[in-house]
Amino acid sequence: MTKYVGAIDLGTTSNRFILFDKQGNIFKSAQKEHKQIFPQPGWVEHNPMEIWKNTCSVIQEVMVMPGVSADQIDSIGITNQRETSVVWNCKTGKPYYNAIVWQCTRTDALCKTLVKEYGEDFFHKRTGLPVASYFSGPKVKWILDNVPQAKNDLTSGDVLFGTIESWIIWWLTGGPNTGSHITDVSNASRTMLLNLNTLKWDKELLNAIGIPESMLPEIKPSVDSNTWGTTRKQGPFQARIPVCGALGDQQAALFGQTCFLEGEAKNTYGTGCFLLLNTGNKAVRSTHGLLTTVGYKINDEKPVYCLEGSIAIAGALVQWMRDNLGIIKTAKEVEELARTVDDNGDVYFVPAFSGLFAPYWRSDARGIIAGLTRFANKGHIARAVLESCAYQTKDIITAMNNDSNVNLKHLKVDGGMVLNEMLMQFQADILNVPIIRPSVIETTALGAAYAAGLATGFWNGKKDLKNNWSEDKRWQPNMKSKARKALCDSWAKAIKKSFEWK
Numbered sequence: 001m002t003k004y005v006g007a008i009d010l011g012t013t014s015n016r017f018i019l020f021d022k023q024g025n026i027f028k029s030a031q032k033e034h035k036q037i038f039p040q041p042g043w044v045e046h047n048p049m050e051i052w053k054n055t056c057s058v059i060q061e062v063m064v065m066p067g068v069s070a071d072q073i074d075s076i077g078i079t080n081q082r083e084t085s086v087v088w089n090c091k092t093g094k095p096y097y098n099a100i101v102w103q104c105t106r107t108d109a110l111c112k113t114l115v116k117e118y119g120e121d122f123f124h125k126r127t128g129l130p131v132a133s134y135f136s137g138p139k140v141k142w143i144l145d146n147v148p149q150a151k152n153d154l155t156s157g158d159v160l161f162g163t164i165e166s167w168i169i170w171w172l173t174g175g176p177n178t179g180s181h182i183t184d185v186s187n188a189s190r191t192m193l194l195n196l197n198t199l200k201w202d203k204e205l206l207n208a209i210g211i212p213e214s215m216l217p218e219i220k221p222s223v224d225s226n227t228w229g230t231t232r233k234q235g236p237f238q239a240r241i242p243v244c245g246a247l248g249d250q251q252a253a254l255f256g257q258t259c260f261l262e263g264e265a266k267n268t269y270g271t272g273c274f275l276l277l278n279t280g281n282k283a284v285r286s287t288h289g290l291l292t293t294v295g296y297k298i299n300d301e302k303p304v305y306c307l308e309g310s311i312a313i314a315g316a317l318v319q320w321m322r323d324n325l326g327i328i329k330t331a332k333e334v335e336e337l338a339r340t341v342d343d344n345g346d347v348y349f350v351p352a353f354s355g356l357f358a359p360y361w362r363s364d365a366r367g368i369i370a371g372l373t374r375f376a377n378k379g380h381i382a383r384a385v386l387e388s389c390a391y392q393t394k395d396i397i398t399a400m401n402n403d404s405n406v407n408l409k410h411l412k413v414d415g416g417m418v419l420n421e422m423l424m425q426f427q428a429d430i431l432n433v434p435i436i437r438p439s440v441i442e443t444t445a446l447g448a449a450y451a452a453g454l455a456t457g458f459w460n461g462k463k464d465l466k467n468n469w470s471e472d473k474r475w476q477p478n479m480k481s482k483a484r485k486a487l488c489d490s491w492a493k494a495i496k497k498s499f500e501w502k
Helices: 048-063 108-118 120-127 136-146 148-156 164-172 203-209 249-256 315-325 333-338 378-404 421-431 443-456 462-468 481-497
Strands: 004-010 014-020 026-033 073-080 085-089 159-163 182-184 218-220 243-248 265-269 273-280 291-296 304-311 348-350 368-370 411-414 435-438 471-475
Touching (some): 004 443, 014 048, 048 164, 073 164, 073 443, 108 120, 108 203, 136 148, 136 203, 148 159, 159 164, 182 243, 243 443, 249 265, 249 273, 249 291, 249 443, 265 378, 265 443, 273 378, 304 378, 333 378, 348 378, 368 481, 378 481, 411 421, 421 435, 421 471, 421 481
Parallel strands (some): 004 073, 265 411, 411 435
Antiparallel strands (some): 004 014, 265 273
């Protein structure tokens, strides 16, 4: 009987369930979008119960497909939008509030207060992170401060916090009273509550932000042969299947791209854009606006760390063109529209809808379109939208080279936007290094599957995973240095224009 590993991919805009075979190829899959909730400017929320129901829906959709049965599924791995935070009651399973999404800026004032009281270094030295509304800790504090019932229930010990993988693992393994309340080290490292040196919750950080340790999940390795429980027979699988692997989405993509060696890097072009560089077993502290984060941990092995550059808006900008402006009807049309012009017409789009993340960390920035003249048309705007991803990636690569003293030789890419060939060629031109797309671009889900399959022995080790990886296409740089410099100089001017708006 052919066996598969299941991956639940809990993304920012949709949930997916994918079955992968031994060679790392997709066997079956299903996907469902969930609602994006914007209560006021800068605020972004999701309905946690909708995410759970949609997770069940995509699992059930795959399970009724021809050739699929529960006894063929070896194990389940989870990957997730990372910093998005849920606070819920462990007895009822009901959330106290909507999930506060990683893009949300509502905690900006709280973060400024924390910096004023404790200083940026107090947090950065322990966590490898700047104090920013991006991360989970301040979001949890906001819920405790603004939802009286959540604060009242703390005394009974019934209040739980988790990022989205914790929320779904809890439900998959039993839910109220019996579900496993866990997180893996990669997700824990994004909370602003984990000490990077000990890989444990830091009591001084918890006290500073005002979060009791009793509501936090237990921290586990990303690949854990001591499984966290099994799915329930009355659940969406209607069978008991081990749940034993979890990785934050960007670390999962690194894992799926098999970037296991120090110095290897990948960039994921999804809702946001995230570039991770493997720095080995050493946590490299950034002095150029990057994050130091846990890449992954396999059972009792030493953790692997990364430098990361996070971009808030990438594919989301194409979605915004579709949904808010109506310039395109489908996301794939943006490339066709961009190809109607020869260049960007000196138009630059800085998508600082939630401020700017790495390497700037400017919560006061807002989105702008710069360089407009009457010559500009919607083709130029479409091109500027795509090019913004490449420019932001260039900014991160520059910071990464400065922090690591390692010049990038090539860049592995994944995510939905890598099907956009114009963007990939422009990225190669702006970085002046080859861009490499793998045969399987769903590397985030693949990384989650690899984590679970390694835990059970479905795959024997990282060498098996390396053997699965293959190249689909490579783009070589083809731009003169003078043209590259002119474009990057204009982008830098546009970036500065977006500052001090809020």
